[in-house]
Amino acid sequence: MLNVISDTNIGGAGRVILNYLRYSNRDRFETWVALPRNSLLRPALEEAGAQLVEVDGMADRSYHREDVKQLRNVMKELKPDIVHTHGCLSGRIAAKRCKIPAVYSRHSAFPVPAKLRCPPGRWVNKFVNEHYADRIIAVSPATRDNLTEGGISPRKITVVMNGAAPVPQTSPEERAALRRELSIPAGDTVFGILARLEDYKGHLHLVEAVRMLKERGREDFTVLVAGTGPFQGTLAQAVQDAGAADRMRLLGFRSDVPRLLNILDVQLNCSYGTEATSMALLEGMSLGLPTIASGYGGNPYVIEDGSTGLIFPSRNAAALAEAMERLMDRPEERARMGANARTCYEERFTGEVFARNTENIYLDILKGAK
Numbered sequence: 001m002l003n004v005i006s007d008t009n010i011g012g013a014g015r016v017i018l019n020y021l022r023y024s025n026r027d028r029f030e031t032w033v034a035l036p037r038n039s040l041l042r043p044a045l046e047e048a049g050a051q052l053v054e055v056d057g058m059a060d061r062s063y064h065r066e067d068v069k070q071l072r073n074v075m076k077e078l079k080p081d082i083v084h085t086h087g088c089l090s091g092r093i094a095a096k097r098c099k100i101p102a103v104y105s106r107h108s109a110f111p112v113p114a115k116l117r118c119p120p121g122r123w124v125n126k127f128v129n130e131h132y133a134d135r136i137i138a139v140s141p142a143t144r145d146n147l148t149e150g151g152i153s154p155r156k157i158t159v160v161m162n163g164a165a166p167v168p169q170t171s172p173e174e175r176a177a178l179r180r181e182l183s184i185p186a187g188d189t190v191f192g193i194l195a196r197l198e199d200y201k202g203h204l205h206l207v208e209a210v211r212m213l214k215e216r217g218r219e220d221f222t223v224l225v226a227g228t229g230p231f232q233g234t235l236a237q238a239v240q241d242a243g244a245a246d247r248m249r250l251l252g253f254r255s256d257v258p259r260l261l262n263i264l265d266v267q268l269n270c271s272y273g274t275e276a277t278s279m280a281l282l283e284g285m286s287l288g289l290p291t292i293a294s295g296y297g298g299n300p301y302v303i304e305d306g307s308t309g310l311i312f313p314s315r316n317a318a319a320l321a322e323a324m325e326r327l328m329d330r331p332e333e334r335a336r337m338g339a340n341a342r343t344c345y346e347e348r349f350t351g352e353v354f355a356r357n358t359e360n361i362y363l364d365i366l367k368g369a370k
Helices: 012-023 041-048 065-078 089-097 121-131 141-149 172-181 203-215 232-241 257-262 279-286 317-329 331-348 351-366
Strands: 002-004 032-036 051-055 083-085 102-106 135-138 157-159 189-194 221-226 248-252 266-269 291-294 309-312
Touching (some): 012 041, 012 279, 032 041, 041 051, 051 065, 065 089, 083 089, 089 102, 102 141, 135 141, 141 157, 172 257, 189 317, 203 232, 203 248, 203 317, 221 257, 232 248, 257 279, 266 279, 279 331, 291 317, 317 331
Parallel strands (some): 002 032, 002 083, 032 051, 083 102, 102 135, 135 157, 189 221, 189 266, 221 248, 266 291, 291 309
């Protein structure tokens, strides 16, 4: 199996490949990955046991004719049974020209632009995606709906929800030490959002929710914000302007995400763009964390409102504040939701479930099923 990914950083698609490698059936499938030279994914993929091919060019772009040429040369040499592309159109075109079956994974969900909903853009989108892929994997029902709204036949699409490795639990002593390190007051309810700092991740609506809670006199909570990105300066200024710096801690990049998840009482997702099956949510669920998530994209297919967490309308800071206050005041409800989240993770979102579902698609293609 030759995976093709053009990412130079470790994003959602890269993490999907890494999780597959951890749980793949190595007796039946040998996994190769073609990626841009010097991608930050390389060390992690090597550690996970993938065979690698570095390609000049291709970095962070879906299509370029030179990339097609280079990938064709790679495929002619390796002769893979299946090519699995992660958003990389060049890889699908190269596979088609080499007469190798291609799988295309779509990892995002976002509003479909008008030019793809209506002809002639809809016709072009349908042709390109169906002609250059034998099977399309949508990582969420929301992603599937995006694809069909753009004209792609449902018969081409299989939904395979992401899976994640369980996050290891830390000891009570380790959790207490980290809370002291971060100066979290005893008795605070700890919320956390672990996401790249981009506008569409909804951090500004979280700032507004925190401001509302403070206006109600709530001082018994802490919000941990981990991540970096181009929105970092804007977010920092917004926190200061809202007078929320005493409740919100902007932690920047953290290499100890499992430690952070272990000290949370509730995880947050405030996205209003590109959210499909959030890996961060799955990792929190593996620890038994309840979630407050926006109703955007794939979130409602991961979090069941009232059972494993609470869903609020995206971009609605008032509704977010209400949900946060509800779980602050109801620890027994948090505990119930957390237990349900852990059960849901074990039944639907483990790495084993994800790998087997992916390999079933490979086997169907190899047996000639289209």
